[in-house]
Amino acid sequence: MSDAAQNPGARMYEEFVAVHAILRRGTRLVADAFHGLAAGRRTDTATLVEATRWLLAFTHxxxxxxxxxxxxxxNGLYPDSAAGLKNLSDDHVVLDRELHALETAVDDLDRAHAAGAPTDGPARLGAEVARRVQDVLSGHLTAEEAIVQELFPGVPGDDIARLREAFIQGSPRFGLHFMFGLLEDxxxxxxxxxxxxxxxxQLRDAGPQLLGRYEDxxxxxxxxxxTESGSPVTSVTSDPS
Known part of the structure; x- marks a missing residue:
């Protein structure tokens, strides 16, 4: 039997890393889509706005x-790790500034698109900010995983139930097709x-339909x-309509 099966804390850490994988791939997808739009690649702006807002809500x-x-x-279980955990919380303040900048950029893009105005400027700003978010978040997640990897396995079962509640109830539901797609990436x-x-x-049963929506x-x-782990999302020439 694996450590994850024997120890709920070890399994919880695997779930934690799975969420990080969603965040990493989601930020890359949004950044690449903004860059494509800024470069003149045919991109459905409404879908980019939806994907970006989902990513922002999920990250927050x-x-x-x-x-x-x-x-x-x-902190209660491992007081000696308090300094490292505080650093992780402080990182959120820095990252939240970049997320706010991305929110502003996508709002500008949405307004320009709705008004039929040129979207070149908002697209270029969004591309710059989205790549910054990707870089800052990637570094934060790597540091976070190193700190908590040794802590989660010792968390008692009752506390695991509390931690898991954040995954089940705390994540926004409006982007489920992105969630399923990124999990199956x-x-x-x-x-x-x-x-x-x-x-x-009912959502598990709808998995194939959600994956289809994600692919669309x-x-x-x-x-x-x-097609390879860590490879960038690349452009295609298919009509997005």
Missing amino acids: AHHTAEDDLFWPVL PEPARGRDLLTENFPP SVRALGLRQG
């Missing part, structure tokens, strides 16, 4: 869960099976997923 929900639930639980995501199991039965969204963004 994850940070709120960590600051309000994860770190207090781990070629980039391995440890814990994807258990995360999927945590969705209500990626095509609308003028993108396709890379």
